[in-house]
Amino acid sequence: MKITMDFIMLRCRKFNGFAAIIFLYGFCCSLVHAEEIAIINVDLHGADRNTLILKADFRVELPPPLIEALNRGVPLSFSLDLDVSEPRWYWFDRSVLRWHQERRISYNPLARTYRFYIGGIYLTFTNLDEAITALETIHPLMIHLDSSLNQKTSYQAQLAFKLDISQLPKPFQLDALYSSEWNLASPVRKWIYHP
Numbered sequence: 001m002k003i004t005m006d007f008i009m010l011r012c013r014k015f016n017g018f019a020a021i022i023f024l025y026g027f028c029c030s031l032v033h034a035e036e037i038a039i040i041n042v043d044l045h046g047a048d049r050n051t052l053i054l055k056a057d058f059r060v061e062l063p064p065p066l067i068e069a070l071n072r073g074v075p076l077s078f079s080l081d082l083d084v085s086e087p088r089w090y091w092f093d094r095s096v097l098r099w100h101q102e103r104r105i106s107y108n109p110l111a112r113t114y115r116f117y118i119g120g121i122y123l124t125f126t127n128l129d130e131a132i133t134a135l136e137t138i139h140p141l142m143i144h145l146d147s148s149l150n151q152k153t154s155y156q157a158q159l160a161f162k163l164d165i166s167q168l169p170k171p172f173q174l175d176a177l178y179s180s181e182w183n184l185a186s187p188v189r190k191w192i193y194h195p
Helices: 002-031 064-071 128-136 170-178
Strands: 037-048 051-060 076-086 094-108 113-118 121-125 137-144 155-163 189-193
Touching (some): 037 155, 064 094, 113 128
Antiparallel strands (some): 037 051, 076 155, 155 189
């Protein structure tokens, strides 16, 4: 009987090791995802010393689970972040601007319309493609700075656009942890900005 129990325990250990490897492989594959948000172009220039103008275009492709959730009434919030910093050789970079904008798409099943929100302003569309087009385009947008920019200094700018998972209902947040289809994010675009 002891030989049989030892044989079973050995097989269980090997199986648990194999199951752990399969679990880790699946988990790692879920973290790696294709870019469903791409930054097409970015234009950042100064209107004056205290104001920047941002214009950008993105390409957003929603995977089928996100479209299904949206059509069932789950709003999708997207986060647009712009950071401008002054590089310093002797210390950490000095942050000149940390700007954030929330953009949201929702579906109203009673009216069969999609709404695109920026803050308290919204636009209504009859189909999803029009709402996504509004989400993808950032028209010239004025961003005011707390301090003026030095004309002789080069600044490091970076722009990121992603689905804000923290704004999803809690059950969908759990799905987003393990599914690559819920992790939409653009690669961070970095460039040197000269005022």
